[in-house]
Amino acid sequence: MTFKTILTVVTDAEEAAGQVDAAVDLARREDAHLDILCIGIDQTQVGFYYAGASAILTQEAFDRAREDAGRLEQAIRERMAAEDIRWAVDSAVSQIGAIGGAVSMLARFSDLVVHRQPYGDSAGPVEEAIVEAALFEGRAPVLILPRKRATIEFGKRIVVAWNQSDEALKAIRRALPLLKAAAFVDIAVIDPPTHGPERSDPGGMLSQMLSRHGVRTEVSVLAKTLPRTSDVLLRHARDTAADLIVMGAYSHSRFREAILGGTTRNMLENAEIPIFTAH
Incomplete structure (x- = not known):
């Protein structure tokens, strides 16, 4: 068995720079295809809005998340343009509570998911949801990268x-x-x-x-x-x-x-x- 399909999920281009670098390097080493999913996070919490305001605010939050996803996808495409590996970039919009669906669907058909540390002082619920969706719903192995020391050299x-x-x-x-x-x-x-x-x-x-x-x-x-x-x-x-x-x-x-x-x-x-x- 080899890794022929590698997935990485990005919600912030700057935060995920080392993660993408490592995924690209691993895909090159394994002669694998790299899928990059860019997710715009819809921060809507409908239960906290007063009656009558939820529909308007929900639409505004969704539009903002869709714009974020579009900008993120464009940034990743520019980052990947010069790479010599096989790759594909897609985008999606999701609330935190539903992020598992988008991630697990791709993870199920991937040989490996690459992501940064989901726990710790600088981590948030989004990273935790992504990693757990890949492990439990997607049933895929996950390569967790440290935040403090970004590296693409590992496995020796x-x-x-x-x-x-x-x-x-x-x-x-x-x-x-x-x-x-x-x-x-x-x-x-x-x-x-x-x-x-x-x-x-x-x-x-x-x-x-x-x-x-x-x-x-x-x-x-x-x-x-x-x-x-x-x-x-x-x-x-x-x-x-x-x-x-x-x-x-x-x-x-x-x-x-x-x-x-x-x-x-x-x-x-x-x-x-x-x-x-x-x-």
């Missing part, structure tokens, strides 16, 4: 987070093109259960599977010496000079992770290198 040294879950295995299978091209792949197993199916050889069966695909792997069994699993994984990525992490997304419910926190949310919020994830 990869850490794979392995906890024997279905989500982790799906992410690993979907990431095979990147894993096969990497110079170093480290399978990180944190506090493996003493009575689990891999108790005598944590990560061994996964390493064997990947080696048959030509992936050069090592296995690191790590103790949970920090309060959160995500902290251990991020520290290990720094210690091994990794430039990409592959991990499953949301083994718990999104609601639980939003309220209580969880490994997926903490990783997507705090990682300083790209994360490839799937659900």
Whole structure:
């Protein structure tokens, strides 16, 4: 399997500049087609308007969002004009609550979605809605790019987070093109259960599977010496000079992770290198 259709969703040309650069570079590396969806956000909140005003204000908000989408599409077309890859740009208008429909329709027929970090101080509900729509409704793997350090160079040294879950295995299978091209792949197993199916050889069966695909792997069994699993994984990525992490997304419910926190949310919020994830 290779990535032949890559999707990235843009709501702000300036904010998404690094995201588009990374998507273009990956499409060139994979000889893939890049789809770019430009969305104008309709900020209408009808329930907050007084009676009689909602129809007028709703139309004004829609017209403004449509104009934003048009300007955004034009800016992206100008940005892509000189590129030597296959690409297409489309635009849409959506309220935040309905953005999942537009994103998931394209994500379903894409091999990979590229987007910037959906959580953190500088992120907003739009990015969160886009990423979750791609993962859950579109059933597509997502490459999450860090905001603090925009980069298009990644995939040479990869850490794979392995906890024997279905989500982790799906992410690993979907990431095979990147894993096969990497110079170093480290399978990180944190506090493996003493009575689990891999108790005598944590990560061994996964390493064997990947080696048959030509992936050069090592296995690191790590103790949970920090309060959160995500902290251990991020520290290990720094210690091994990794430039990409592959991990499953949301083994718990999104609601639980939003309220209580969880490994997926903490990783997507705090990682300083790209994360490839799937659900």
